[in-house]
Amino acid sequence: MKEQIYSKSPHFIQNWIVSLYNILAYRKRYSKKYIGFLNHYKKNSTLSLEELKNVQKEKYKRFITYVQDKSSYYKTSLSGIESPDDLTNITKLPIVDKEVLRQNIKDVYTIKKSEGGVSKTGGTTGKSLEVVFTFDDIEERFAILDNFRNSFGYKLGKKTAWFSGKSLLSNRDIKKNRFWKTDHFYNVRYYSTFHIHNKYLEYYVRDLIKYAPEYMVGFPSTMYEIAKYGMANNIDFPAGTIKAIFPTAETITDDIRTVLEGYFKTNLYNQYASSEGAPFILECKNKKLHLELQSGVFEVFDDNFNPSQKGRLVITSFNTHGTPLIRYDIGDQIELSDETCTCGNNNPLVKEILGRISDYIYSEEIGKINLGNISNSLKGVKGIVKFQIQQDIVEEIVVLIEKDEKEYTAKYEEIFLKNLRDRVGHKMKIILKYVDEIPVEKSGKFRIVKNSLKDV
Numbered sequence: 001m002k003e004q005i006y007s008k009s010p011h012f013i014q015n016w017i018v019s020l021y022n023i024l025a026y027r028k029r030y031s032k033k034y035i036g037f038l039n040h041y042k043k044n045s046t047l048s049l050e051e052l053k054n055v056q057k058e059k060y061k062r063f064i065t066y067v068q069d070k071s072s073y074y075k076t077s078l079s080g081i082e083s084p085d086d087l088t089n090i091t092k093l094p095i096v097d098k099e100v101l102r103q104n105i106k107d108v109y110t111i112k113k114s115e116g117g118v119s120k121t122g123g124t125t126g127k128s129l130e131v132v133f134t135f136d137d138i139e140e141r142f143a144i145l146d147n148f149r150n151s152f153g154y155k156l157g158k159k160t161a162w163f164s165g166k167s168l169l170s171n172r173d174i175k176k177n178r179f180w181k182t183d184h185f186y187n188v189r190y191y192s193t194f195h196i197h198n199k200y201l202e203y204y205v206r207d208l209i210k211y212a213p214e215y216m217v218g219f220p221s222t223m224y225e226i227a228k229y230g231m232a233n234n235i236d237f238p239a240g241t242i243k244a245i246f247p248t249a250e251t252i253t254d255d256i257r258t259v260l261e262g263y264f265k266t267n268l269y270n271q272y273a274s275s276e277g278a279p280f281i282l283e284c285k286n287k288k289l290h291l292e293l294q295s296g297v298f299e300v301f302d303d304n305f306n307p308s309q310k311g312r313l314v315i316t317s318f319n320t321h322g323t324p325l326i327r328y329d330i331g332d333q334i335e336l337s338d339e340t341c342t343c344g345n346n347n348p349l350v351k352e353i354l355g356r357i358s359d360y361i362y363s364e365e366i367g368k369i370n371l372g373n374i375s376n377s378l379k380g381v382k383g384i385v386k387f388q389i390q391q392d393i394v395e396e397i398v399v400l401i402e403k404d405e406k407e408y409t410a411k412y413e414e415i416f417l418k419n420l421r422d423r424v425g426h427k428m429k430i431i432l433k434y435v436d437e438i439p440v441e442k443s444g445k446f447r448i449v450k451n452s453l454k455d456v
Contacts, residue, residue: 007170011178018168019185026156026186028135029142037143044294045147049346056293059318061085067324070110074324090297090327095305095314097329102129108323116322121275131276132322141319144295145271148282152244152269154215159187161208163218164248165444166190177203189213193222193444197437198385198404201229205237212241216264220247221446224256225386227263232404242266250445251355253375272353277320278330281350284343289350295319299327300336310335310354332356361391362453365425375448377419383408384416388438390450396429400438 006017047055064085067074078084081092101108109132116132133141146156154160168181169192179192179200189211191204204226216223223245230237245260245268252270260268270289272281279296283289291298297316302308313332317325333354341349361369378384385402392398399420413432420430440446 011173011181014168014170015182015184018181018190019183022183022186022188029139030156031139033136034139034143037140038147041144041147041294042150045151046344047346049348052293052347056297057087059294060087060090060297060316063316063318063321063324064326066321067110067326070321071108071324073104073107074326078326087297090299090316093327095327095329096325098129098331101323101325101328105129105323110324111322119275119277129276131320133277133319134321137277137319137321141273141277144280144292144319145273148269148271148280149215149244149246151285152267154244154246157186158215159211159213160189160215160217161211161213162188162190163193163216163222164190165193165219165442167194167444168192169195179203180207191218191222193219193446194440196222196225196440196446198229198402201226202233202235205230205233205235209235209237209241212238214241214243216242216245218248219445220245220250220252220256220260220268221440221448222444223247223264224259227259228385231259231263232407237264239265244269246271251353255375255378270353272332272334274330274332276328276330277317277323277325278315278328278332279317279319281334281353282345284341284345286341286343288339288341288343289353290341290345290347291350293347298334300334310351360451361389361397361424361449362394362451363424363428364394365427366423369423373423377416377423379419381412381416381419383412386438386446388446388448388450392452394453395427396431397424398431398433401432401434402436402438403434 006014009017044055064078068078068084069075077094081089083089084093111132111134113130113132116134117138119131119133121129121131146154168190169179173179174195177200179195180189182189196204208226229235242264243266245264245266247268247270252268257268267287269287270283272278272289279298280292281289282292296318299314300308300311301314302311311333312329313334314327314329315325316327333356335351335354337349337351339349361374363369374389378387383404383406385404387402388400390398390400417430417432424430438446
């Protein structure tokens with residue numbers, strides 16, 4: 001009923017519906033507890049590493065004690081372990097993956113769905129998982145994220161361009177080349193991530209210049225396509241407009257960072273979390289990624305589950321009291337760093353967020369080729385608007401390409417193929433398919449790689 005009212009309303013009414021929705025949502029999200037959490041993280045931003053580890057140990061103890069009492073699944077799975085609430089014993093606890101969590105989800109829950117906030121996650125299998133958060137956890141997670149963004153000048157109410165998986169447009173909007181809705185109360189313009197096509201991109205660029213937001217938040221793949229279009233068509237973006245870009249939900253490659261910072265003439269500050277409730281990894285003013293030890297425990301393993309500096313990430317998150325995540329194999333990869341940082345944040349450093357475990361191409365000749373290497377296949381190539389590599393069998397990849405007919409030539413196809421060959425080797429079969437449009441996922445995200453291989 002609500003969706004029908006919204007879809008039939010004129011554009012200016014839809015804008016106010018979006019504003020009203022946000023007003024009601026933010027009232028729940030930003031209570032006195034939120035302010036307390038925000039002040040806590042601001043106050044603790046300069047703790048020493050030893051102090052941070054002590055906070056982590058204490059929060060871990062409280063979290064495990066709560067979970068054993070409230071979750072029937074963990075009450076059973078942790079029952080035979082000596083002092084499971086002691087962080088030094090964490091390696092004795094079982095590792096849980098998404099499928100195990102999904103199969104036991106009703107027993108994992110500590111509260112009913114009606115008693116908290118529900119987040120849905122799909123993942124590479126396409127099977128949905130409903131995670132329930134307590135309202136306290138929701139507020140604390142937003143406080144951590146806002147404390148990070150606030151350090152770069154962001155405040156709720158400052159003019160912001162937001163790119164997320166919200167489906168807000170009507171057919172009337174598309175006919176009028178209007179790909180956004182605006183929350184006038186909080187000064188947020190939501191841009192559609194489902195209409196990122198070459199024929200529409202000029203309208204995005206022109207409106208961003210006209211709207212002149214101070215901050216940009218959301219899916220980097222969408223902002224990247226807009227920036228590339230602006231650069232290719234010599235549409236200059238005014239310097240000094242954007243104060244910072246905060247990407248979400250997708251892996252940041254060197255190319256994405258270079259294009260976004262170059263076109264919008266600003267700095268990008270990355271962060272990592274997840275819809276399931278992973279603890280946070282946050283980038284500082286020195287462009288260094290820091291683990292946030294106050295939000296959880298981070299373990300990194302190689303393919304054989306031996307502790308490693310680089311590999312799969314297993315997390316225990318302190319802000320998941322409704323659906324506890326304890327030693328959860330989240331399906332992402334990171335590389336740790338032994339360096340230190342001078343920014344004042346004493347949390348340990350992460351060298352790189354490598355992305356989804358499935359975000360790679362596998363070649364029997366070369367091995368695993370990561371997302372960053374794949375995205376660099378465009379070096380020296382003009383006329384490819386967007387590409388996606390799909391791998392369903394080891395011996396073959398299918399490359400979908402959206403091309404600009406005016407720029408893309410046989411010469412650039414040859415360069416692109418050579419770049420791919422340099423990365424995947426000479427035995428791999430490469431099939432190029434030229435398409436009018438490569439669709440985004442149902443969430444609004446775009447995936448450069450779609451790999452359905454298992455256990456390679």
